[in-house]
Amino acid sequence: MKDHYDPSIIEAKWQKKWEEAKLYRRHDSSDKEKWYFLTMLPYPSGDLHAGHWYAMSPSDAGARFKRMRGYNVWFPIGFDAFGLPAENAAIKHGLHPYTWTMANIERMRGQLRKLGTMFDWEHEAISCLPGYYQWTQWFFRKFYDMGLAYRDKAPVDFCPTCNTTLAREQVWGEDRHCERCGTPVIIKNLAQWKFRILNYAEELLDGLDQVQWPERVKTMQRNWIGRSEGVEFTMPVQGHPDLSFRVFTTRPDTTFGMSFAVLAPEHPLVEQIITPAQHEAVHDYVDAAKRKSELARQTDAGEKTGVFTGAYAINPVNQQPVPIWIADYVLMGYGTGAIMAVPAHDERDFAFARKYGLATPIVIVPSEVYAAGDATAWDEEAARTLAEAYSLKEGGVMVNSAAFDGTPWPRSFDATAAWLAEQAAGERKINYRLHNWLISRQRMWGVPIPIIYCPTCGTVPVPYEDLPVLLPEDAEFKPTGESPLKYHEGFRFVKCPQCGGDAEREIDTMDTFLCSSWYQYAYLSPYWKEGETLSADDIPWDAQVAEMWMPVDLYTGGIEHATMHLLYTRFFTKAMRDAGVVDFDEPMLRLFNQGMILGEDGEKMSKSRGNVVNPDDYVSQYGADAVRAFLMFIGPWEQGGPWNPRGIGGVQRFLHRVWTVAVNPPTTPTGATPSDRQIADLRRATHQTILKVTADYEEFKYNTMIAALMGFSNTLTTAKETSVYGSDAWNEAISSLLLMMAPAMPHISEELWQRLHKPFSIHTQPWPQGDPELAKEDVIEIPVQINGKVRDRIQVAAGADKASLETAALASEKIQAWIEGKTVRKVIAVPGRMVNLVVQ
RNA sequence: GCCGACGUGGCGGAAUUGGCAGACGCGACAGACUUAGGAUCUGUUGACCGCAAGGUCGUGGAGGUUCGAGUCCUCUCGUCGGCACCA
Numbered sequence: 059m060k061d062h063y064d065p066s067i068i069e070a071k072w073q074k075k076w077e078e079a080k081l082y083r084r085h086d087s088s089d090k091e092k093w094y095f096l097t098m099l100p101y102p103s104g105d106l107h108a109g110h111w112y113a114m115s116p117s118d119a120g121a122r123f124k125r126m127r128g129y130n131v132w133f134p135i136g137f138d139a140f141g142l143p144a145e146n147a148a149i150k151h152g153l154h155p156y157t158w159t160m161a162n163i164e165r166m167r168g169q170l171r172k173l174g175t176m177f178d179w180e181h182e183a184i185s186c187l188p189g190y191y192q193w194t195q196w197f198f199r200k201f202y203d204m205g206l207a208y209r210d211k212a213p214v215d216f217c218p219t220c221n222t223t224l225a226r227e228q229v230w231g232e233d234r235h236c237e238r239c240g241t242p243v244i245i246k247n248l249a250q251w252k253f254r255i256l257n258y259a260e261e262l263l264d265g266l267d268q269v270q271w272p273e274r275v276k277t278m279q280r281n282w283i284g285r286s287e288g289v290e291f292t293m294p295v296q297g298h299p300d301l302s303f304r305v306f307t308t309r310p311d312t313t314f315g316m317s318f319a320v321l322a323p324e325h326p327l328v329e330q331i332i333t334p335a336q337h338e339a340v341h342d343y344v345d346a347a348k349r350k351s352e353l354a355r356q357t358d359a360g361e362k363t364g365v366f367t368g369a370y371a372i373n374p375v376n377q378q379p380v381p382i383w384i385a386d387y388v389l390m391g392y393g394t395g396a397i398m399a400v401p402a403h404d405e406r407d408f409a410f411a412r413k414y415g416l417a418t419p420i421v422i423v424p425s426e427v428y429a430a431g432d433a434t435a436w437d438e439e440a441a442r443t444l445a446e447a448y449s450l451k452e453g454g455v456m457v458n459s460a461a462f463d464g465t466p467w468p469r470s471f472d473a474t475a476a477w478l479a480e481q482a483a484g485e486r487k488i489n490y491r492l493h494n495w496l497i498s499r500q501r502m503w504g505v506p507i508p509i510i511y512c513p514t515c516g517t518v519p520v521p522y523e524d525l526p527v528l529l530p531e532d533a534e535f536k537p538t539g540e541s542p543l544k545y546h547e548g549f550r551f552v553k554c555p556q557c558g559g560d561a562e563r564e565i566d567t568m569d570t571f572l573c574s575s576w577y578q579y580a581y582l583s584p585y586w587k588e589g590e591t592l593s594a595d596d597i598p599w600d601a602q603v604a605e606m607w608m609p610v611d612l613y614t615g616g617i618e619h620a621t622m623h624l625l626y627t628r629f630f631t632k633a634m635r636d637a638g639v640v641d642f643d644e645p646m647l648r649l650f651n652q653g654m655i656l657g658e659d660g661e662k663m664s665k666s667r668g669n670v671v672n673p674d675d676y677v678s679q680y681g682a683d684a685v686r687a688f689l690m691f692i693g694p695w696e697q698g699g700p701w702n703p704r705g706i707g708g709v710q711r712f713l714h715r716v717w718t719v720a721v722n723p724p725t726t727p728t729g730a731t732p733s734d735r736q737i738a739d740l741r742r743a744t745h746q747t748i749l750k751v752t753a754d755y756e757e758f759k760y761n762t763m764i765a766a767l768m769g770f771s772n773t774l775t776t777a778k779e780t781s782v783y784g785s786d787a788w789n790e791a792i793s794s795l796l797l798m799m800a801p802a803m804p805h806i807s808e809e810l811w812q813r814l815h816k817p818f819s820i821h822t823q824p825w826p827q828g829d830p831e832l833a834k835e836d837v838i839e840i841p842v843q844i845n846g847k848v849r850d851r852i853q854v855a856a857g858a859d860k861a862s863l864e865t866a867a868l869a870s871e872k873i874q875a876w877i878e879g880k881t882v883r884k885v886i887a888v889p890g891r892m893v894n895l896v897v898q
Numbered sequence: 899g900c901c902g903a904c905g906u907g908g909c910g911g912a913a914u915u916g917g918c919a920g921a922c923g924c925g926a927c928a929g930a931c932u933u934a935g936g937a938u939c940u941g942u943u944g945a946c947c948g949c950a951a952g953g954u955c956g957u958g959g960a961g962g963u964u965c966g967a968g969u970c971c972u973c974u975c976g977u978c979g980g981c982a983c984c985a
Binding site: 232273274277278281282284286288305306307308309320362385386387388389391392393394396397398399400404405406407409489490491617620621691692693694697699700702704705707708709711712714750753761762764765766767768769772839840841843845846847848851883884885886888890891892894895896 | 912
């Protein structure tokens with residue numbers, strides 16, 4: 059029979075068969091250990107692109123591998139279906155976002171099936187359906203009840219292109235641009251809903267020690283949370299017995315070195331303390347600071363400006379008056395918006411002091427300098443000529459600090475902190491760079507925030523029984539900077555659930571990151587409750603099922619979510635735990651970040667660059683198996699890299715070779731009986747490959763896994779023309795090859811498995827067991843070096859000990875020629891590795 | 899500026915963690931089969947010297963440790979990512 063590998067036929071055939079056989083249905087009762095394998099759910103943008111393939115096919119291979127390894131694997135998928143592109147498409151094409159989104163989902167479902175994935179479609183979740191988002195609202199309501207949701211008016215980041223506010227996490231880069239569209243954000247003063255993620259700051263830090271996540275993601279989260287430990291204390295204003303301000307410092311040990319204090323230009327105290335003489339200068343400066351965009355204020359970092367207020371504060375440790383300045387290098391949004399300036403021990407304060415001629419008294423010196431005992435090293439003259447701030451903590455000793463002189467770090471911190479606590483209303487304090495999560499969005503296509511504003515009762519949460527607050531189907535969706543829902547009177551005007559009077563709904567919708575913060579739970583069981591009313595005691599999933607499957611064992615997805623989704627979903631789980639709905643702390647135990655697949659030009663794929671790769675084209679030409687294997691072969695998964703259209707040909711040739719070696723008989727059958735040697739060689743290759751491939755799958759090293767399979771298939775192609783063909787060892791080799799290919803290339807392996815008359819399905823077969831004994835070489839070639847340079851290679855028994863290695867090396871003719879007339883001073887023999895002769 | 903990752907043939911990348919650098923694949927070159935080849939198969943392919951046997955050099959650069967370094971240490975250059983006046 060002359061047939062050849064035709065992926066277009068076999069792939070469709072098996073996809074249908076797998077579905078009919080319900081091969082990937084979840085099993086809730088099983089003796090096997092459960093493995094919840096989750097990949098980040100896609101946004102239904104319309105087409106599955108190369109990036110989806112790069113994220114999903116190796117994930118799928120991982121899930122299939124784990125299943126063959128004997129785990130009860132569950133691998134669900136869904137759609138993160140609220141969000142801006144739907145609205146933008148709606149505006150452009152006059153379609154309702156719902157229609158656009160659902161059509162895309164339908165399309166992408168088909169594409170995901172063509173990929174050959176083992177997704178369990180029975181547990182799909184779609185976040186824009188009322189059955190889903192009623193629970194997103196339920197979470198909001200829970201958090202409200204717990205005091206975790208609040209509304210305040212404050213300066214917030216606003217994207218003028220997306221026409222909505224953003225969370226701090228969604229503002230990226232030096233120019234503070236919108237994470238989604240790249241437009242620099244502007245600052246607006248708006249009343250917005252926020253979640254108190256800061257309540258969990260400490261726990262979000264500690265929890266990182268419990269999860270197996272890439273170190274760089276942990277680092278990014280730690281940086282983002284930005285914990286800093288210090289002391290906050292009170293500075294009285296001289297001549298104003300009723301006025302004082304608080305400052306935060308991480309260096310209470312330097313308080314004696316304070317030579318001025320700085321308030322942020324926005325600090326409320328500024329107005330009350332300016333002296334008439336300074337009035338105009340200060341006002342000019344404050345106005346300029348206000349006008350200055352956030353961007354300019356960032357970019358100007360380094361060039362410090364400020365102005366004296368005319369007022370003085372009292373340094374509590376020595377009662378010295380210090381001038382109060384205002385400067386925009388002090389930010390109102392961090393700490394107290396005011397600092398004590400210690401120029402000798404802080405670079406920024408130093409730069410400011412030198413510019414404006416302020417004193418730089420030295421109060422910390424390195425311990426060696428202190429030990430030398432020469433006080434001229436920290437006297438007034440030394441301070442005057444100081445070239446740069448000495449800001450190290452470790453190894454510093456206090457000087458010019460009265461009773462504290464000689465106190466080294468870190469005792470200096472504790473001692474001065476205690477003193478400030480007693481004498482200056484000070485307290486140890488921990489500040490975080492993390493901001494509370496701003497969740498209000500002025501867009502239509504999102505989850506309505508279930509809040510009602512009543513003139514009589516104030517802010518009233520929508521009762522659980524009234525959820526969901528449905529998104530009106532006929533709402534205007536043009537963004538204006540205010541929520542489009544404002545113009546939908548039927549939505550906006552309601553009766554107050556408490557007093558029954560006229561009231562208005564909150565018109566903003568929620569950040570879509572709320573939807574994706576709990577989707578791993580939504581997959582668990584049907585979450586929609588047709589016609590049922592919700593209550594505070596409900597939970598969105600079956601507790602028993604959650605008990606069985608949560609938390610997620612392995613999560614795969616892109617690094618871009620390091621400080622957004624991955625932070626939010628951890629916060630959600632911790633808050634849910636405190637609400638009593640889950641009993642663990644971390645939702646995702648392990649995390650793997652794949653890299654990004656780039657265009658042929660090595661640049662990020664984008665429509666404007668015209669370098670977008672449409673995988674469908676390649677699938678129709680080469681088949682899904684070839685595209686999957688190619689993406690895995692391209693390089694380390696975590697690294698990503700450019701799409702190279704030529705490389706896929708190599709993978710395709712490999713698949714054809716496998717087909718030929720498995721299906722076609724040898725060109726010239728030998729008919730002879732294989733020797734023991736031939737059998738052993740073949741089995742060695744088989745078991746070496748099994749061991750290598752198994753280890754590679756475990757560690758997501760898919761590129762070397764494919765390489766090993768290629769090598770093995772090359773070996774088999776050669777071996778086929780020898781007398782081992784048709785032997786037990788041969789059959790073992792072929793079935794092992796197919797089994798090892800199955801997770802990565804599910805269709806061709808299933809097809810060939812069937813052609814070898816093996817039982818359906820290859821994907822439910824146990825993983826082949828590698829035998830280290832069979833994999834062992836009996837004779838190995840090792841290099842013999844002279845003074846570290848390879849001069850010969852010798853064949854030795856694999857188990858040869860040092861002495862026999864040495865003997866064999868010295869017996870080599872080439873080696874003898876090299877050492878003739880010289881003295882062998884030392885022989886280093888490493889069994890199984892090499893021999894090195896040190897010769898003089 | 900701070901923190902982190904990375905730097906290996908013409909290209910993508912390997913290298914059981916200190917022990918044969920360049921696995922596997924792409925590309926290129928040569929050959930076979932072909933009316934044809936942008937199909938398939940076979941072989942060669944780090945650079946330099948040499949007719950050859952063989953030799954020398956070689957993992958961004960400079961030093962160091964070691965019998966032995968892509969791997970460890972010090973300095974340095976470059977690329978990418980994160981944070982950035984956070985007191």
